[in-house]
Amino acid sequence: MVALRETLLLLLPNLFWGAIAARPCSGVPSDMSYCLSWRVAVEANNAQAWRTVPAQCTRYVEDYMLGGQYNRDLDTAIDQIFIYLNGTLAPDDGMDAWILDVDDTCLSNLLYYKDKHFGGDPYDPSAFKSWAQKGVCPAIPAVLQLYKRLIEKGFKVFLLTGRDEVVFRSSTSQNLHAQGFTGHERLILRNQAYRGQGAAVFKSAIRKQLVSEGYRIRGNIGDQWSDLSGDCIGNRLFKLPNPMYFVP
Amino acid sequence: MVALRETLLLLLPNLFWGAIAARPCSGVPSDMSYCLSWRVAVEANNAQAWRTVPAQCTRYVEDYMLGGQYNRDLDTAIDQIFIYLNGTLAPDDGMDAWILDVDDTCLSNLLYYKDKHFGGDPYDPSAFKSWAQKGVCPAIPAVLQLYKRLIEKGFKVFLLTGRDEVVFRSSTSQNLHAQGFTGHERLILRNQAYRGQGAAVFKSAIRKQLVSEGYRIRGNIGDQWSDLSGDCIGNRLFKLPNPMYFVP
Numbered sequence: 001m002v003a004l005r006e007t008l009l010l011l012l013p014n015l016f017w018g019a020i021a022a023r024p025c026s027g028v029p030s031d032m033s034y035c036l037s038w039r040v041a042v043e044a045n046n047a048q049a050w051r052t053v054p055a056q057c058t059r060y061v062e063d064y065m066l067g068g069q070y071n072r073d074l075d076t077a078i079d080q081i082f083i084y085l086n087g088t089l090a091p092d093d094g095m096d097a098w099i100l101d102v103d104d105t106c107l108s109n110l111l112y113y114k115d116k117h118f119g120g121d122p123y124d125p126s127a128f129k130s131w132a133q134k135g136v137c138p139a140i141p142a143v144l145q146l147y148k149r150l151i152e153k154g155f156k157v158f159l160l161t162g163r164d165e166v167v168f169r170s171s172t173s174q175n176l177h178a179q180g181f182t183g184h185e186r187l188i189l190r191n192q193a194y195r196g197q198g199a200a201v202f203k204s205a206i207r208k209q210l211v212s213e214g215y216r217i218r219g220n221i222g223d224q225w226s227d228l229s230g231d232c233i234g235n236r237l238f239k240l241p242n243p244m245y246f247v248p
Numbered sequence: 249m250v251a252l253r254e255t256l257l258l259l260l261p262n263l264f265w266g267a268i269a270a271r272p273c274s275g276v277p278s279d280m281s282y283c284l285s286w287r288v289a290v291e292a293n294n295a296q297a298w299r300t301v302p303a304q305c306t307r308y309v310e311d312y313m314l315g316g317q318y319n320r321d322l323d324t325a326i327d328q329i330f331i332y333l334n335g336t337l338a339p340d341d342g343m344d345a346w347i348l349d350v351d352d353t354c355l356s357n358l359l360y361y362k363d364k365h366f367g368g369d370p371y372d373p374s375a376f377k378s379w380a381q382k383g384v385c386p387a388i389p390a391v392l393q394l395y396k397r398l399i400e401k402g403f404k405v406f407l408l409t410g411r412d413e414v415v416f417r418s419s420t421s422q423n424l425h426a427q428g429f430t431g432h433e434r435l436i437l438r439n440q441a442y443r444g445q446g447a448a449v450f451k452s453a454i455r456k457q458l459v460s461e462g463y464r465i466r467g468n469i470g471d472q473w474s475d476l477s478g479d480c481i482g483n484r485l486f487k488l489p490n491p492m493y494f495v496p
Contacts, residue, residue, distance in 0.1 A: 037324035044291040044487040076285035080294045239292040
């Protein structure tokens with residue numbers, strides 16, 4: 001009797017798994033289900049080195065970016081940052097630092113990507129250069145609010161971007177100030193030594209340098225995993241949503 | 249005229265942002281939109297140290313786990329692992345290793361969590377002990393397939409679990425074998441020295457030891473970020489979906 005029960009118990013999970021695996025996706029269209037999975041794989045850093053949004057997902061990404069879920073995801077991420085922030089000690093000796101990426105972290109490129117099928121088109125360096133040099137990227141409101149709170153609390157905020165120093169220093173600096181990002185410790189752009197290198201390599205080197213100056217990196221925020229990987233990544237990482245492009 | 253155009257260009261993003269921020273969530277119910285954001289925050293490691301699924305999301309998580317999207321997300325993650333695997337060199341000297349977690353990576357606890365409101369109830373150590381000691385957790389089919397491929401290709405596979413060595417060695421080993429997980433190099437459970445310590449601490453120490461033995465950790469797969477954080481994490485990390493519980 002016990003043996004029979006044990007046998008049934010051993011078989012049960014397999015039957016159960018078969019049953020749930022066969023159950024359809026609650027009426028969710030197949031493309032949408034796939035694109036949601038793909039987006040989650042991007043956010044979890046499972047999907048890497050992709051060049052464009054998969055063709056069947058450009059409409060999905062458009063809806064995601066404009067339909068409210070992107071803003072919801074941003075707000076949820078920022079809420080988590082505030083929870084962490086409220087549980088940490090206030091800065092003391094002026095060496096507690098936060099690192100924030102710029103593109104699609106502080107400043108939004110959504111207006112630009114709207115004309116690029118929300119990442120359905122391949123990266124176009126010269127078009128992006130023209131756009132970024134205009135210096136008209138809007139702040140991401142939830143990030144601006146957090147940024148101001150960090151500065152108020154006495155953290156040293158470092159803005160760290162893969163944008164080229166020579167090409168973009170002046171437009172980026174002006175854009176950030178115009179959008180209310182004032183009071184940060186430094187705006188660090190990619191200098192000649194790191195041209196052509198991956199963002200993670202460049203950003204790791206800069207973070208290492210900051211740590212060697214005595215800064216403690218309390219938090220690190222970016223929309224790309226290359227902002228959040230490598231050396232001296234910081235005490236907590238926060239990945240902001242971005243299904244439109246991948247920066248290696 | 250140019251000045252006017254520039255002014256308009258500067259204002260445009262703010263108008264645009266306001267417009268998209270105000271646009272509602274395409275008819276998606278508010279709870280579902282929130283719960284999706286919360287789930288993405290879990291997968292991206294933004295949400296940490298949560299004890300239960302938020303009350304308004306237990307039904308959402310049930311639908312996610314049973315309605316097909318969980319299986320879709322698993323398949324998408326495993327697809328990414330195969331893409332990475334196909335782009336890496338075949339193992340050579342027998343020292344190329346992969347590390348896989350056990351609970352909800354190799355073996356599914358979905359049957360157990362079905363009775364715990366899919367993570368809506370707080371963790372119940374004695375109930376989980378009874379469940380895990382039965383040794384009846386079903387394999388996650390997509391992971392079993394990948395596991396077999398890793399072994400076939402000649403990788404050394406280490407199964408690394410936070411389950412207690414004394415309490416769970418025999419049931420876990422038997423469960424894994426019964427479900428087809430045979431041929432791994434070692435099954436490593438938490439020994440007395442790491443009782444009460446975080447999973448990341450224990451798993452880091454074990455990975456360090458493997459690296460000191462000469463193993464190269466080519467890939468590391470888990471359903472918890474504590475599987476994928478700390479020292480010697482490996483060349484690539486893969487986060488399998490799990491919105492039911494958080495292991496620190």
